[in-house]
Amino acid sequence: MSLLHLDNIVKRYDAHLAVDHVSFDIPKGVIFGMLGPNGAGKTSLIRIITTITKADAGTIRFDGEPLDSRHPEQIGYMPEERGLYKKMKVGEQLRYLARLKGLSAETTRKELRYWFDRFAIRDWSGKKIEELSKGMQQKIQFIATVIHRPKLLILDEPFSGLDPINARLIQDEIMQLNREGTTIIFSTHRMEQVEEMCEQIVLINKGRNILYGKVADIRQQFKENLFRISFAEALPAEWPLEPFPLPGVTVRAKDGPTLLVQVDPARDTNGLLQHFINSGRTIRSFQEILPAINDIFIRQVTGEAQPVSNPNQPSISA
Amino acid sequence: MNKLWLIIEREYMTRVKKKSFILTTLLSPLVFVAIMTVPVLLATLSEREEKSIAILDASGTIRPPADSNSHLHFTVIRDQHLDVLKMTYRDGGFEGILYVPPFPDTVRNLRVQYFSDGELSLSEADYMEGLVRNQAEDFKILAAGYQEAELARLKVRVDLEQKELTLAESGELLETDKRNSAQVATVIGFAAGFIVYIILLFYGTMIMRSVMEEKTNRIVEVMISSVRPFQLMLGKIIGVSGVGLTQMLIWVALTLALTTLAGTFLGVEAATGGPMSADPAPADQSAALFTMLTGQEWDYIIPLFLLYFLGGYFIYASLFAAVGSAMGDDLGESQSLTMVAMAPIILSIVMLGPVIEDPNGTLAVWFSIVPLSAPVIMPARLAFEPPLWEILLSLGLLSASSLFFIWLSGRIYRVGILLYGKKANLKEMSRWIFTKD
Numbered sequence: 244m245s246l247l248h249l250d251n252i253v254k255r256y257d258a259h260l261a262v263d264h265v266s267f268d269i270p271k272g273v274i275f276g277m278l279g280p281n282g283a284g285k286t287s288l289i290r291i292i293t294t295i296t297k298a299d300a301g302t303i304r305f306d307g308e309p310l311d312s313r314h315p316e317q318i319g320y321m322p323e324e325r326g327l328y329k330k331m332k333v334g335e336q337l338r339y340l341a342r343l344k345g346l347s348a349e350t351t352r353k354e355l356r357y358w359f360d361r362f363a364i365r366d367w368s369g370k371k372i373e374e375l376s377k378g379m380q381q382k383i384q385f386i387a388t389v390i391h392r393p394k395l396l397i398l399d400e401p402f403s404g405l406d407p408i409n410a411r412l413i414q415d416e417i418m419q420l421n422r423e424g425t426t427i428i429f430s431t432h433r434m435e436q437v438e439e440m441c442e443q444i445v446l447i448n449k450g451r452n453i454l455y456g457k458v459a460d461i462r463q464q465f466k467e468n469l470f471r472i473s474f475a476e477a478l479p480a481e482w483p484l485e486p487f488p489l490p491g492v493t494v495r496a497k498d499g500p501t502l503l504v505q506v507d508p509a510r511d512t513n514g515l516l517q518h519f520i521n522s523g524r525t526i527r528s529f530q531e532i533l534p535a536i537n538d539i540f541i542r543q544v545t546g547e548a549q550p551v552s553n554p555n556q557p558s559i560s561a
Numbered sequence: 562m563n564k565l566w567l568i569i570e571r572e573y574m575t576r577v578k579k580k581s582f583i584l585t586t587l588l589s590p591l592v593f594v595a596i597m598t599v600p601v602l603l604a605t606l607s608e609r610e611e612k613s614i615a616i617l618d619a620s621g622t623i624r625p626p627a628d629s630n631s632h633l634h635f636t637v638i639r640d641q642h643l644d645v646l647k648m649t650y651r652d653g654g655f656e657g658i659l660y661v662p663p664f665p666d667t668v669r670n671l672r673v674q675y676f677s678d679g680e681l682s683l684s685e686a687d688y689m690e691g692l693v694r695n696q697a698e699d700f701k702i703l704a705a706g707y708q709e710a711e712l713a714r715l716k717v718r719v720d721l722e723q724k725e726l727t728l729a730e731s732g733e734l735l736e737t738d739k740r741n742s743a744q745v746a747t748v749i750g751f752a753a754g755f756i757v758y759i760i761l762l763f764y765g766t767m768i769m770r771s772v773m774e775e776k777t778n779r780i781v782e783v784m785i786s787s788v789r790p791f792q793l794m795l796g797k798i799i800g801v802s803g804v805g806l807t808q809m810l811i812w813v814a815l816t817l818a819l820t821t822l823a824g825t826f827l828g829v830e831a832a833t834g835g836p837m838s839a840d841p842a843p844a845d846q847s848a849a850l851f852t853m854l855t856g857q858e859w860d861y862i863i864p865l866f867l868l869y870f871l872g873g874y875f876i877y878a879s880l881f882a883a884v885g886s887a888m889g890d891d892l893g894e895s896q897s898l899t900m901v902a903m904a905p906i907i908l909s910i911v912m913l914g915p916v917i918e919d920p921n922g923t924l925a926v927w928f929s930i931v932p933l934s935a936p937v938i939m940p941a942r943l944a945f946e947p948p949l950w951e952i953l954l955s956l957g958l959l960s961a962s963s964l965f966f967i968w969l970s971g972r973i974y975r976v977g978i979l980l981y982g983k984k985a986n987l988k989e990m991s992r993w994i995f996t997k998d
Contacts, residue, residue, distance in 0.1 A: 294786075295782075295785050295786060297997065312789075320783070322779060322782040322786075324782065326775075326778040326781070326783060328575075339567065340783065342564075343567055343568075343787040343788055387783065
């Protein structure tokens with residue numbers, strides 16, 4: 244069942260069409276990546292979902308109901324540009340933001356205790372925000388976003404400015420919340436995180452939805468039937484033979500003991516393996532190369548095919 | 562509603578707990594009362610000191626006053642030369658020399674001189690002028706053929722009592738004592754106008770800076786994913802108005818308490834209600850001013866003053882909030898926008914002088930009815946007791962326009978706070994009023 248359903252959303256600022264008939268659906272409990280270059284309309288969409296602004300046209304259903312002003316209490320939103328009241332103390336600040344999300348004083352106290360213990364920051368409560376380091380402030384910001392246990396968590400570049408340790412900590416918390424049933428919209432430019440965390444994505448460009456679906460399906464959809472074969476020993480200089488003796492197979496690259504080949508989708512890859520086995524060389528690995536989301540992103544946004552990645556580049560190892 | 566209250570509470574508490582707030586709130590009345598009482602106190606203290614003054618009377622007309630209840634004592638000297646006395650007056654125990662030259666019985670303008678190494682207070686100078694004037698007049702009356710015994714009969718003492726006439730509903734004409742004097746009303750008028758002016762500017766810019774801070778801090782995005790922008794703006798305006806009211810109520814209470822205290826201490830209560838003496842002792846004038854200030858109809862002026870402050874506050878606070886929301890991080894480049902919000906209030910303070918000069922003139926009436934200037938001008942007129950219908954009309958217009966400006970600014974604010982890195986101008990801001998959410 245879907246938690247959020249967008250149907251033909253349009254938002255216009257003066258002459259500029261920021262969101263152009265965007266539709267997609269976010270099932271309950273997924274981590275959903277919202278991707279797109281700067282100025283694509285992601286922030287406009289997020290502001291519409293958080294009811295900060297209204298769409299000019301189209302409908303949104305939240306958990307089956309038409310989205311209205313009661314729903315923000317079930318949404319947690321961490322904008323990319325973060326902010327807290329600098330002069331306020333950590334405890335006061337979190338209590339204030341939690342109460343504004345409709346939590347009772349009692350629940351707020353309980354939740355605050357939970358998060359302070361979880362991050363081991365109980366003694367920060369009386370400190371002013373401006374006295375904290377940037378990383379510490381980010382943690383407070385994260386707590387402020389999730390303290391009311393929202394059904395939907397919208398995170399805009401949640402890891403920017405975080406050191407690797409704190410980034411890992413926040414990432415673990417996000418995964419934990421997701422396991423507990425929170426649906427997460429994750430807006431980022433860091434594609435390796437999208438591949439690592441997101442099950443589904445939507446790609447927005449110039450206000451339009453240009454790609455939408457499960458990460459695995461999309462990578463399948465954009466695959467180029469590339470395979471990497473590694474041998475036990477470096478290949479002799481005359482290898483591979485030109486042209487390749489098997490029909491429908493083209494060698495794309497060669498690097499020491501590794502070959503990158505493209506196989507016509509109509510052909511069976513077993514024939515290729517058979518060919519190498521018959522040649523007497525020892526095969527160590529055989530692997531299909533699926534395109535990285537990063538490559539798909541760039542290709543879709545710039546509208547031109549990118550050169551195939553180097554076989555040894557870690558980003559294309561599936 | 563509950564959330565609005567949370568915002569009001571935060572905006573109020575964070576400001577009231579600040580050290581700077583506590584200090585200015587507690588110290589200002591002390592300074593104010595000190596400014597009022599210290600001159601009286603000084604005058605009283607210094608003038609209690611007895612002074613002996615030589616009158617070198619070359620005219621032969623001056624007699625030392627018989628019943629001097631003043632601290633000034635006079636000795637008339639006739640057989641000395643002025644230049645000699647200038648050298649020796651200190652040895653004779655005199656503070657100074659009042660030289661009265663010979664004059665004919667036709668004199669209209671008599672110039673006398675006072676020589677001393679010290680200074681005279683204004684009231685002391687007044688007193689000596691009065692003394693010589695009286696005696697010179699006596700001299701002229703005697704010269705006109707009247708007898709000495711007739712002098713007292715010829716003198717007239719005049720006291721001016723002000724009575725206010727009002728027509729009761731029964732048709733009966735009522736008379737009440739009016740202790741007001743134009744002088745006191747002028748002082749109160751200027752003070753009231755300036756206080757409103759300063760406080761409106763102070764709290765207005767406070768709101769503006771606070772809005773800008775939230776915007777540049779980006780906290781505003783977090784906030785408006787929980788509450789409506791209008792709630793945030795309204796909560797801030799109401800919360801800060803509470804701060805202003807708290808401050809003023811403490812000021813009023815402290816000032817009243819301190820004034821009463823100072824009054825008792827100075828013993829000026831004795832003069833309360835009495836008309837100013839025709840033959841005033843030197844310290845009396847400032848003491849009388851003091852007494853009249855404490856004798857004002859504060860129970861009528863203060864509540865109205867607070868109402869005008871609140872009305873003006875809501876108008877200017879919302880204007881400043883709108884301006885703050887449209888600004889970028891750079892204060893400098895948005896100076897012109899700030900000026901737009903400040904222009905009407907500055908115009909009002911410029912009009913303050915002319916208005917008080919003619920407190921019931923056309924100018925005064927118009928400026929106290931137009932809502933943008935009424936908060937400064939009407940409080941300045943209150944001590945002159947403007948007609949009730951003018952007060953009601955201007956209060957009505959003021960409250961209606963407060964609501965209008967809050968609405969208007971809310972429209973601008975909701976668009977402004979979400980726009981970054983864009984320089985907004987007036988034309989653009991006025992378009993925001995009509996854009997959809």
